[in-house]
Amino acid sequence: MVSNAVSTQSLSKRYGRVLALDGLDLSVPRGEVFGFLGPNGAGKSTTIRLLLGLARPTSGRASVFGDDARDVALTHRRLAYVPADVALWSQLTGAEILELLARTGPGTDRPYRDELVRRFELDLSKPGRAYSTGNRQKVALVAAFATRAPLLVLDEPTSGLDPLMERAFRHAVHEARDHGQTVFLSSHQLAEVEAVCDRVAILRAGRLVDVAAVTELRRLHRTEVTVSFAGTPPDLSRVPAAEAVEVTGPASLRFTLTGPPGPALEALAAADVTSLAVREPSLEEIFLGYYGGTPQ
Numbered sequence: 001m002v003s004n005a006v007s008t009q010s011l012s013k014r015y016g017r018v019l020a021l022d023g024l025d026l027s028v029p030r031g032e033v034f035g036f037l038g039p040n041g042a043g044k045s046t047t048i049r050l051l052l053g054l055a056r057p058t059s060g061r062a063s064v065f066g067d068d069a070r071d072v073a074l075t076h077r078r079l080a081y082v083p084a085d086v087a088l089w090s091q092l093t094g095a096e097i098l099e100l101l102a103r104t105g106p107g108t109d110r111p112y113r114d115e116l117v118r119r120f121e122l123d124l125s126k127p128g129r130a131y132s133t134g135n136r137q138k139v140a141l142v143a144a145f146a147t148r149a150p151l152l153v154l155d156e157p158t159s160g161l162d163p164l165m166e167r168a169f170r171h172a173v174h175e176a177r178d179h180g181q182t183v184f185l186s187s188h189q190l191a192e193v194e195a196v197c198d199r200v201a202i203l204r205a206g207r208l209v210d211v212a213a214v215t216e217l218r219r220l221h222r223t224e225v226t227v228s229f230a231g232t233p234p235d236l237s238r239v240p241a242a243e244a245v246e247v248t249g250p251a252s253l254r255f256t257l258t259g260p261p262g263p264a265l266e267a268l269a270a271a272d273v274t275s276l277a278v279r280e281p282s283l284e285e286i287f288l289g290y291y292g293g294t295p296q
């Protein structure tokens with residue numbers, strides 16, 4: 001059995017003079033919830049189009065469960081896809097659309113679909129044209145999750161959802177993982193990636209910047225430490241891992257810590273520390289560190 005749900009080898013895609021994707025090497029093992037992050041134009045949608053066989057690589061290869069992504073008749077038996085902009089048949093009602101998708105996709109688990117319709121508070125009696133952006137997205141998500149397909153490819157799936165529905169989405173992703181499904185999730189929503197993903201790839205200008213577990217990404221980055229003390233301030237001058245030491249009050253200071261905390265803790269232990277707060281950076285701060293701008 002092939003162990004990777006998704007893999008790419010030196011995958012590149014050129015549109016005229018634009019190199020949208022430049023030698024991407026990725027492996028997503030079965031059962032993983034994999035986040036795909038990057039600013040606008042980084043190449044996320046291009047990667048997804050190549051995985052779905054909607055575009056052909058300029059060079060390199062993309063595979064789904066070991067099969068070439070270009071062999072769509074084969075690969076689409078085992079995947080379900082939610083595009084960033086969901087288009088629905090305007091004359092059909094939500095119920096008819098779900099039925100149509102169930103008959104043309106890789107199969108559907110009807111009781112689970114009914115459960116998802118309830119959780120996503122979807123009114124199935126409306127015609128497709130009457131659905132808002134968020135509701136169209138919900139129809140597509142319900143249809144995709146209900147397939148129980150081994151691979152779910154979700155392109156910015158919650159951009160139109162309100163916070164309550166984001167919770168329903170996270171719940172469904174956790175269930176998919178418990179079910180052994182693989183989820184490939186492109187997102188701009190860092191909190192969402194942080195909440196559901198095992199690993200994250202960060203893409204910039206068509207190139208992979210980093211792939212790491214969410215916890216590992218944090219560890220590689222700075223931790224912010226805030227200390228309150230009585231009497232003499234702790235001496236951090238001989239602790240190279242403690243940087244940007246900043247006095248924040250008559251009896252408090254703050255610094256950032258990289259690497260193992262041992263030497264900093266020793267320095268703190270030598271002082272009369274009255275309180276200590278350690279804050280890990282959010283994925284958003286890490287993301288900003290990579291891009292030096294606003295996450296999009």
Ligand SMILES: Nc1ncnc2c1ncn2[C@@H]1O[C@H](COP(=O)(O)OP(=O)(O)OP(=O)(O)O)[C@@H](O)[C@H]1O
Binds near residue numbers: 015041045
């Ligand atoms: N059909 C196309 N023709 C020409 N250029 C394209 C085409 N599709 C994508 N590109 C270019 O390829 C690059 C990557 O685009 P892509 O849509 O993959 O980025 P993205 O990471 O999905 O961005 P976003 O977050 O905005 O959706 C961009 O420079 C884009 O302009």
